[in-house]
Amino acid sequence: MGVLRALNVAPTQLHPNSWAYLQAFRILCQSLYLESTPYAFLYFYDTRPRRPATWLSLISRPSISRLDAFSQSFKHFKDGYFKVIVKEGGKAYFLNADGSPKFPLSWTNNPSRYKDMGLDELSVGDKEVVEIVLKFVDKLPTRGLVRVYNSVHPILDIEGHMAQSGKKNLTLFQTLRKEMATKAKAAGKADVPNLQESVVEVHVHGGTKRKAELPPRPGKGKDMKKIRAALLGTASRAGSASGEKGPEAGLIELLEISNNGRIWE
Template sequence: MGVLRALDVAPAQLHPNSWAYMQAFRILCQFLYLEPSPYAFLYFYDTRPRQPTTWLALISRLSISRLDAFSQSFKHFKDGYFKVMVKEEGKPYFLNANGSTKFPFSWTGTPSRYKDMGTDELSAGDKEVVETLMKFVDKLPTKGLVRVYNSVHPIIDIEGICLLLKLC
């Protein structure tokens, strides 16, 4: 939700690879006992919103990219949409305690532009996350990390990924 708020985009407005990057980042931070945050995540990406507003994709910063693309091609992802209906029991997932929305529900015409964020713009906690991830020299497999999310044995699976990459 924090990334959606920072970018000022609705969930359906974000490109599928961007969702995969966020999930992989969260799982990687969890494995490394780091606290993921929107700005630590966005440090590794740029955005280039277009006018008129279309899908927003996170673009890896080449010199510091730590995750590879989930897929080089997503076919037909633009054909489906979903409708958000907030029922009383679902309020905490979509609305803050004061009733404001946690993220935009509909496409916004003015997504935020991120480009070359510096470490001086990060909080101390975000710097720790970025510095730890910068120690990895190779790109990490986004697809493998995302698969860990639904795994029966996530720790074993993520350790397997790390051993393959000689990270553990």
């Protein structure tokens, strides 16, 4: 919600690639015990609103961008829409106490323009997030990070995707996670999401509910093999890396987890 407010756009007005950046950034922050915030995220992007207004895309800043594109070409996303009806129990996610919307609910004619945001424009907390993300040298796998939403073993799968994108990323991620976990514990931040549990559950046909498991991407190189051997253990614990077929498609339901990732506030 915070990003939508900062950009002054409705959910359907943000380009799919930009949504992928947003979700990947949120997952990365959660895995490193960081609180994802709108301006820490937007620091890495520029926007160029068009007139008349159309879909808004986030443009990666070449010198500092750390997430690769989810897709080089999105097709057919303009072909149809779905209607969202907010029931009484869900109003708190869309409306403020006074009934005003928490973010634009329909397309706007004046999306916000961002260009070369400076570190001096960020809060102390935002700077910390940005500086930690900037420690990564190689591009981070947006597609892999987004897939973690359907993972039974989030951290395991993140490390697997990190290994595929480069050994430096994997080593740094493991080091940072340990450091940030110690720091969060010392500060008493037990409520900061750290992806120890799966992020979503899936309703599958038949009325049952189970955690999602997706087929693995094939491992590449000795680093991936080390990850599988060191972290997966026995085949019974392999989960999404077992090679078994995942559940049939269904409706994704968000778990009742802490929402301190302020990227949504």
